[in-house]
Amino acid sequence: MEFGPVTAAAPDAVPAAQPSRLVDREPRVPADRLVAELVPPPHFDGVRFETYVPDPAQPSQSAAVAALRSFGATLAAPPPRRGLFRRSAPPEGRPGVYLDGGFGVGKTHLLASLWHASPGPKAFGTFVEVTNLVGALGFGATVEALGGHKLLCIDEFELDDPGDTVLVSTLLGRLVDSGVRLAATSNTLPGALGEGRFAAQDFLREIQGLSARFDVVRVDGEDYRHRGLPAAPEPGDDEDVARRAATTPGATLDRFDELLAHLGRVHPSRYGAMLDGVAAVHLLGVQPVSDQSAALRLVALVDRMYDRDVRVVTSGVPLDRLFPDELLRGGYRKKYLRAVSRIVALSRVAG
Missing domain, CATH: 3.40.50.300 (P-loop containing nucleotide triphosphate hydrolases)
Structure with missing residues (x-):
């Protein structure tokens, strides 16, 4: 039996970590x-x-x-x-x-x-x-x-x-x-x-x-998450976000549009389980979400991330522009504003 040549890796070579993807997770919750x-x-x-x-x-x-x-x-x-x-x-x-x-x-x-x-x-x-x-x-x-x-x-x-x-x-x-x-x-x-x-x-x-x-x-008052704090942090570029995901334990890395599509295939009751073991979510190419069904699913995911203190790192538009004005004028305005408040807070923690 013959084998092909074996090429030894350099002794100091460290393979790049491959972050997992949320779109690969479809948990079943009993x-x-x-x-x-x-x-x-x-x-x-x-x-x-x-x-x-x-x-x-x-x-x-x-x-x-x-x-x-x-x-x-x-x-x-x-x-x-x-x-x-x-x-x-x-x-x-x-x-x-x-x-x-x-x-x-x-x-x-x-x-x-x-x-x-x-x-x-x-x-x-x-x-x-x-x-x-x-x-x-x-x-x-x-x-x-x-x-x-x-x-x-x-x-x-x-x-x-x-x-x-x-x-x-x-x-x-x-x-x-x-x-x-x-x-x-x-x-x-x-x-x-x-x-x-x-x-x-x-x-x-x-x-x-x-x-x-x-x-x-x-209970009256202003949003404590934003008291004296600046607006949403500036998003990074794709390369920087991918690099951070590769060097962060418990990180996931997804394209934003692909994640939105995936949320439509997973029941919101399983979004929490989808985040099991996740410390930081990294998203590439964040864009405003104009479809209301997709926006409400994203709100549910943000709530579960906030519950679990999952940090958020993104590229694309700033997170305070996630939902366009036509959605913010509708019946779910408070839901969208709460989600923005929470995801911006998670992105600040990520630094």
Whole structure:
């Protein structure tokens, strides 16, 4: 048997690292993982009421801390049971508290602080994660999985279509009837959910039913991520971004257009799993996203990156120009602005 000549590598030669690509990842997430992961994301592991720093110029922030502390105190003792399976509602106040305010005022910090301060069993998830759980388990199994909890925290509460409106209204009604207390955050008052997205007046009963379950706590202020900070960092060039990806442990490197296409093939409930083990996302050729469906999928990915403190390095247009004016004038304006706020913050950390 003959072999071809073997060429020895130079002793000091080090092969270039090849960063992985997000577009090669299509994770399958079992339903039990979806339930187990209903906890605050790593970014909020260490937050507590004591670590929230209210802006002295915004008294509503201190008031929100006090309101949530008071709400949490009612969870220490379970309400008396009524009948065989139902627990009576709390004697005073509504069964839910709803933090309303702009992006970057610390609503998620406060919601996670409430979760950390409360006794279990308890669950914490974004609105998308909760609705995805229903899709994975089915409605009845979701009620069974969450119905014994003392507290369900729902971050980024939004109603994007009529189906979600009816689903969430019914789910929360069943959970409240079983004694679950609710806490939620949103950029939209509960009575105005769905405005600018679909014919909300056709589902007014469901929307009003949702609103009736919450006491609203206003949190005013400016985006803390941008206080005293410059605009989005200048993007690098393709060669520089690729070089940084090759020398960064846990990095991924993708072309922006290819990643957008890939997000359309992966359910948003799996975006978090797609980021498993990823420390930094590097994107080549970032451009404004004018298609609304693609833009909303990108928003969901940015939220999962922010949850996990994944750094972002890009070439192309600056990240504060991700969404064109025609999208920012629409019903999802607050969603897009929140995503810009978060991805710019992640790019600053990357340096």
